[in-house]
Amino acid sequence: MDLRKYIRDVPDFPEPGIMFKDITPLLGNVKAFDYTISQLVDHYKNVDFDVIVPIESRGFLFGAPLARELGKGIVPVRKPGKLPANTHSVEYTLEYGSNTMEIHVDGVEKGQKALLMDDLLATGGTLAATAQLVEMAGGSVVDIGVIIELSFLEGRKNLAGYNVYSMIQF
Ligand code: AMP
Secondary structure, eight states, X not given: OOGGGGOEEEXXXXXXXXXXXXXHHHHHOHHHHHHHHHHHHHHHTTSOOSEEEEBTTHHXXXXXXXXXXXXXXXXXXXXXXXXXXXXXXXXXXXXXXXXXXXXXXXXXXXXXXXXEEEEEESSSHHHHHHHHHHHHTTXXXXXXEEEEEOGGGOGGGGGTTSOEEEXXXX
């Protein structure tokens, strides 16, 4: 199945010059969404890891069904002020300004192996910060999975040393 048909380009969102890759057509199509999750299950069913760490918010949409299928727990990474207990925080720079992500201090146990999950890899800043959070909590990053990779932004350079799997490349 060609999933590209279900990714809509929205120019100038959320700001001028950005071509936003909108996954809502994929989410809204039962066959396309089922195919996406099945592909992820096939890719990760024989990989040795303990928890899925999905990134707020679109990462949750793919990380949760994958965790359910593979029988793994979920440790969410969220925007500041959303997680209720003690957190680790990492601030990172974006093209304009900065962003912060958080994880519960006791979310990942020492020595646990994590699979990071997001919808899209752009510059890699968000996933690099998430990898740092997992490592601060005492875990290790086994793999990083995304649905879409914007290859021209070379986000993998920001994730040197980690395995990255993407389903669709632009
Ligand atoms: P980055 O940290 O630059 O890799 O950005 C990744 C995060 O920003 C992901 O959580 C994406 O959902 C979002 N994002 C960045 N660029 C785009 C884009 N062109 N279309 C859709 N989402 C994007």
